[in-house]
Amino acid sequence: MSTSPDGPRGAVARHTAYLPAFWDKSTNSRPIWRIDWGHPGFTHRTPPEATPDHQPTALTRSWEQPAPDGSGETWHHLHRGACLGCPWEGPDRRRADEAVEDAHDHTHPGWHTLPAVPERQGRGWLTHIQHLYPDGWFDRGGPIRTLRTGIEKRHRPGAAPGGGYDIAVRPTKRSPNPVVFLSLPLDNAEEAA
Numbered sequence: 001m002s003t004s005p006d007g008p009r010g011a012v013a014r015h016t017a018y019l020p021a022f023w024d025k026s027t028n029s030r031p032i033w034r035i036d037w038g039h040p041g042f043t044h045r046t047p048p049e050a051t052p053d054h055q056p057t058a059l060t061r062s063w064e065q066p067a068p069d070g071s072g073e074t075w076h077h078l079h080r081g082a083c084l085g086c087p088w089e090g091p092d093r094r095r096a097d098e099a100v101e102d103a104h105d106h107t108h109p110g111w112h113t114l115p116a117v118p119e120r121q122g123r124g125w126l127t128h129i130q131h132l133y134p135d136g137w138f139d140r141g142g143p144i145r146t147l148r149t150g151i152e153k154r155h156r157p158g159a160a161p162g163g164g165y166d167i168a169v170r171p172t173k174r175s176p177n178p179v180v181f182l183s184l185p186l187d188n189a190e191e192a193a
């Protein structure tokens, strides 16, 4: 095992090293990097398995120190994007959502250029979305980008059609409906052209 102060690198190695510390109640495991709860690869007992391809996840650890960005604020946690298929890790972030976006830059380049779509609705939704996104995108664990108008505006692990992330897109005043919202056929409004 690595003896460097920063420990092992990569999501699988870090979470594997974290688990024994978590169950050893004499150890304060909070400052140890691990896969964030609910994100891909998170486990309570059995070490996570590496994926054969690059797949996004997010790491976290407690921090309780001045922010690494020099802003003078105290950050309670650090977050990093990470990959279940290789030891890649992103920069330290304050928010988990930023780390998730970093991870997608690594695993699914170009994800942020895909259209933002309405949240799941009705029978026609998935068919429509699959036509808007690249062939096989969701099978490769790719994320979906959804417009969020409700309270919940965090990225959601496992909520894309293929089990990837649902990445929240917040409507802005400048472009309240960034893409395709008006072109989505309503469930009961399918009609012959």
Ligand SMILES: [Zn+2]
Pocket: 053, 054, 055, 083, 084, 085, 086, 087, 088, 106, 107
């Ligand atoms: Zn990777």
